[in-house]
Amino acid sequence: MIELVVRIAFSLLVVLGLLWGIARISRRRVTGRGATTLTVLARQQLGRNSSVAVVRVVDRAIVLGVTDAQVSLLGEADLAALEKAAAPQERRDAVQxxxxxxxxxxxxxxxxxxxxxxxxxxxxxxxxxxxxxx
Structure with a gap:
């Protein structure tokens, strides 16, 4: 009986160890080298399942339409103007x-x-x- 409990406990530890290892590997792939090249600058909900997002990709600002089913390219925006407009808003948020x-x-x-x-x-x-x- 004790041998059976030890086998089950060892098997459980092996499975948990494998799950932990897979989680670490998958987390590294998601937050890898390219994680800093893509940033969501702004997002506005339009409806329950749709929104518009402005995303900075390296040195471009791209406007995307986002729904549950798809992501559509709506156009491009001026990155410098967006960053300039965001600076006063951050100051207003900081001092109310x-x-x-x-x-x-x-x-x-x-x-x-x-x-x-x-x-x-x-x-x-x-x-x-x-x-x-x-």
Whole structure:
């Protein structure tokens, strides 16, 4: 009986080790050398299953239409103008009226998602602004 338990435990460890190794290898491929050449600059939802995204690929800004079924090239945008327009917006986000000045933090993986603390902070600020009575 003890021999059977040892065999099962050893088999389980081997399977878990293989899963761990496969996860590490697949993670490396996703975040490999080319990860810094593609950046999503902006994304705007148009409907439940569609959005427009501006993506920087090396030194070009490409406008994409994104749906559940496909990604379509809509055109190109001026990368310098987009970066110039984004700079004042980042400053406005960093210093809000009635809020203490915050240093502009670098963009993280979760920015713009429900999991981002910035999203919840903005929601709290908006709710606070709506409920303040003068």
């Amino acid at each position: 009226v009635g809020a203490p000045a915050r240093a502009a933090a670098p963009l993280g993986r979760l920015d713009g998602s429900v999991l981002s603390p910035k999203t919840w902070r903005a929601l709290g600020d908006a709710l606070r602004e709506r409920t303040v009575r003068s």
